[in-house]
Amino acid sequence: MKNYVLTPGPVPVPEFVMLEMAKPIIHHRTAEFEEIFFKATQGLKKVFMTQEEVLILASSGTGAMDAAVCNTLSKGDEVIVVNGGKFGERWGKICKAYGVISHELKVEWGQAVKTDDINEMLDKNKNVKAILIQASETSTGVEHPIKEIAEITKNRDDLILIVDGITAVGAFPVEFDNWGIDILIGGSQKAFMLPPGLSFISLSKKAWKFYEDSDLPKFYLDLNQAYKNSLKKTSPWTPAVNLVMGLNAVLEHFDKLGLENLFRRHSIMSEATIKGFESIGLENFAPGCSSTALSVIKSPEGIDAGEIIKGLKNKYGMIVAGGQDQAKGKIFRITHMGYVDKGDMISVIAGVESILNELKYDFTPGLGVSTATRILDSL
Ligand SMILES: Cc1ncc(COP(=O)(O)O)c(C=O)c1O
Structure with a gap:
């Protein structure tokens, strides 16, 4: 009997991607791999619809969610977490672990959040610094109205929009630059049709300003390290070399398609x-x-x-x-x-x-x- 993996992550990986990843390992501190890494970051920018750097992390999607919080916020900061399913709930748990105070906007499972409710919560909580949400809440199959929510956040210097796009980026349009999203996250084992193990994250200029003020502890997931290295076509720590090779095969395929x-x-x-x-x-x-x-x-x-x-x-x-x-x-x-x-x-x-x-x-x-x-x- 054949094995059909039809879950919303991990997903089946095409043979041409498997073959690319089966190639012999390349050392990561070489000009050869730097070109591969650079090509991947350039290709990701197209899918993220951004001119900003897209950082490649060796982690599952949750690692990038964790990074989004600990790189932009400080202990005691207040945020709104849209919780309409298991992954919205996860934002709340990450915030709690870092001592970030989350005001939870509960949404009935199977429904999208209403922007009026976000506005109401913002009116009641004047110190909120970030809204954390999913573009696609995989536990319920809901797409939240990210473009409309970005309309609320994009012209405010004191408020950022952090979007978990783990089952959205590559699946449907999420226009980072045009909509004015501040942080967007993708994951390898979803629309990028790779095995699990990579996450992708991009930050707006406003989000980088938040980085300057953030006092939460970070080391492996320090995004400024990833950013500085990305400009030099590499990553601070050993990257998941063969997954990045596979990623290029996927991105080339996306380009052709x-x-x-x-x-x-x-x-x-x-x-x-x-x-x-x-x-x-x-x-x-x-x-x-x-x-x-x-x-x-x-x-x-x-x-x-x-x-x-x-x-x-x-x-x-x-x-x-x-x-x-x-x-x-x-x-x-x-x-x-x-x-x-x-x-x-x-x-x-x-x-x-x-x-x-x-x-x-x-x-x-x-x-x-x-x-x-x-x-x-x-x-
Ligand atoms: C919307 C969403 N967010 C976060 C995650 C967590 O990602 P990971 O399991 O790769 O850490 C998933 C994974 O299913 C997801 O679908």
């Missing part, structure tokens, strides 16, 4: 998956605000999502993600990022239909597949 076409792929797969499942009565968990990086689908009334997830794995070797906390047993999550294509989407919908049939769910078998296929035909 064109970012618009890359984003279009994700949105067509998302529309097909959501409409396919809706046609057989399964609801989208994030209606009206779905991130195109993944689809989050509710299991039907009376059927535990765990049964669907287990069935897919045992019968078809397909791994999809479940829900956590309050969404446990209620949802399943499918990636549109990475080396997945329309055949994978059709297969997983067919797989779910087959499991639902076994579980005696009442629907028209084949309708989900045919609905999705019609939409996927435009890919």
Whole structure:
């Protein structure tokens, strides 16, 4: 049986990327690797839509989240954390670990934050220095309105917008410079279709001013070290050499494909998956605000999502993600990022239909597949 990894990270890695990473190791303090590293940072700027440096860290995405906090804030600073899922919650935990005071803006799971609520919280808390949010909250499948929130922060010198774009950058447009984002983070095992192990982070000029005032402890994740070295085409510590080689293969592929076409792929797969499942009565968990990086689908009334997830794995070797906390047993999550294509989407919908049939769910078998296929035909 084949092994299909259809989770919203890690995602399947294309063969041409695996082959690039299988090349012999190069020493990192050589002109040869410096060119590779430089090329990667230049390519990342296009995906981040910025003229600023994009720093490459040898860490998972959480490392860059940690860096965003400890490089810009100080003990006792106040921030707003938008918490509409597990990753929003993580911002709060990181702040707590550093003694940063977070005002939590709770958002119902499956809904996007309202800018009015952010404005209201800012009015009540005049000392807030940063807003921390996800562009795509992977635990619920919600896309938050980053462009609108940046409208609030971009003209204020005393307030920065810190965006976890780990399942957004490379999946759909997040325009760092145009929108006026201050910190944006990406992760290798998501739309960059690499194995886990790299995170990417960019800072605006305003965020670098915050760096000057920040008193939180930092060493490995000191972004000024990374920045100074990045200008010299290298990194302060030993980089994840072969992952960076793989990253260049991915970025070259993105260049050939064109970012618009890359984003279009994700949105067509998302529309097909959501409409396919809706046609057989399964609801989208994030209606009206779905991130195109993944689809989050509710299991039907009376059927535990765990049964669907287990069935897919045992019968078809397909791994999809479940829900956590309050969404446990209620949802399943499918990636549109990475080396997945329309055949994978059709297969997983067919797989779910087959499991639902076994579980005696009442629907028209084949309708989900045919609905999705019609939409996927435009890919
Ligand atoms: C939106 C979001 N933020 C943060 C993370 C954490 O990243 P990592 O697991 O790479 O540390 C993830 C990973 O799933 C994510 O999807």
